[in-house]
Amino acid sequence: MLGLPDHVTACLFDMDGVLTQTATVHNAAWTETFDDFLRRRSERTGEPFTAFDPHSDYPKYVDGRTRADGVRTFLASRGITLPDGDPDDPPEADTVNGVGNRKNVILVRRIKEDGVAVYDGSVDYLRAARKAGLKTAVVSASANTPDILRITGLGDLLDARVDGNVARAEKLPGKPQPDTFLRGAELLGVAPKDAAVFEDALAGVAAGRAGNFGIVIGVDRVGGTHGADLKTHGADVVVRDLSELLEGTA
Ligand SMILES: O=P(O)(O)OC[C@H]1O[C@@H](O)[C@H](O)[C@@H](O)[C@@H]1O
Structure with a gap:
């Protein structure tokens, strides 16, 4: 049946x-968030900038996982570790929760503007x-x-x-x-x-x-x-x- x-x-x-x-809205919000994070990091450290790949990084490291696990797992794939911080960290904070909350601001804005199908x-x-x-x-x-x-x-x-x-x-x-x-x-x-x-x-x-x-x-x-x-x-x-x-x- x-x-x-x-x-x-x-x-x-x-x-x-x-x-x-x-899923596509989450993926787009993560891409924007991680690219901004990685670009700023590369400007600061001089390491080359390699963009988040929505076709391979998203399914492997982010899709299906909690917000904080997604941040941790993807950044670990790039050899980056951030302090966890606190779930209420402001979106500007360079902590696992801060980066996740940054992405959530983008996600919520997109959902508000475009609705959900x-x-x-x-x-x-x-x-x-x-x-x-x-x-x-x-x-x-x-x-x-x-x-x-x-x-x-x-x-x-x-x-x-x-x-x-x-x-x-x-x-x-x-x-x-x-x-x-x-x-x-x-x-x-x-x-x-x-x-x-x-x-x-x-x-x-x-x-x-x-x-x-x-x-x-x-x-x-x-x-x-x-x-x-x-x-x-x-x-x-x-x-x-x-x-x-x-x-x-x-
Ligand atoms: O940030 P939220 O809305 O709590 O979502 C957590 C995760 O939820 C999952 O359903 C998505 O596949 C992930 O992309 C997302 O990061």
């Missing part, structure tokens, strides 16, 4: 890039899943999840939410660790083996694999090698859009 094994009774959806067309195939899938009696949750690294759900109205189609705020409050490690998905399954009252994970990020499918969920559906919105990379990192099946699962073409 719905492209899932028969024993699956719950669906755990990532948000950015799976339910909403916001959903994937129609995902909304159809959510409706079909609920009609079939499956439970649904969103499991996102983003602390902006409540706003995005409100803007899009998607909250009405979800039984539970585990997001960046919940993870911080409950001290849950983010993706690629499985803990946020495991918490989602727990909130829905199902065992991980009876839940399906839907993810577009490499860190996300890795989290699904690590949690031994019933099935991990990789969602490839970008093409190129991403579909194959999703499989290597833990996806059992890869689709371009959830409508393929409704049509039985996956």
Whole structure:
């Protein structure tokens, strides 16, 4: 049913890039933030400037991870370590949290100006899943999840939410660790083996694999090698859009 094994009774959806067309907005905001950071650093140190690559750096180091983990993981790939600072650091601070908060200012401005688009195939899938009696949750690294759900109205189609705020409050490690998905399954009252994970990020499918969920559906919105990379990192099946699962073409 719905492209899932028969024993699956719950669906755990990532948000950015799976339910909403916001992965590209995050990527653009990170690119602007990191390029500015790296350019200023290069002017200060005399080291050559190498831009953030939205096609390779984003999926490898940032996509699916919490804001702070994204900063740490990408900067580590360039041999740069910053002090963590404090989550309330101002956007000007050259700390992990400061850089993350700088990116958030850009992200929030873009969302305010352009709004948020959903994937129609995902909304159809959510409706079909609920009609079939499956439970649904969103499991996102983003602390902006409540706003995005409100803007899009998607909250009405979800039984539970585990997001960046919940993870911080409950001290849950983010993706690629499985803990946020495991918490989602727990909130829905199902065992991980009876839940399906839907993810577009490499860190996300890795989290699904690590949690031994019933099935991990990789969602490839970008093409190129991403579909194959999703499989290597833990996806059992890869689709371009959830409508393929409704049509039985996956
Ligand atoms: O900064 P936010 O909104 O808390 O989002 C955290 C992360 O959320 C993930 O869903 C995105 O893939 C990342 O790009 C983003 O950095």
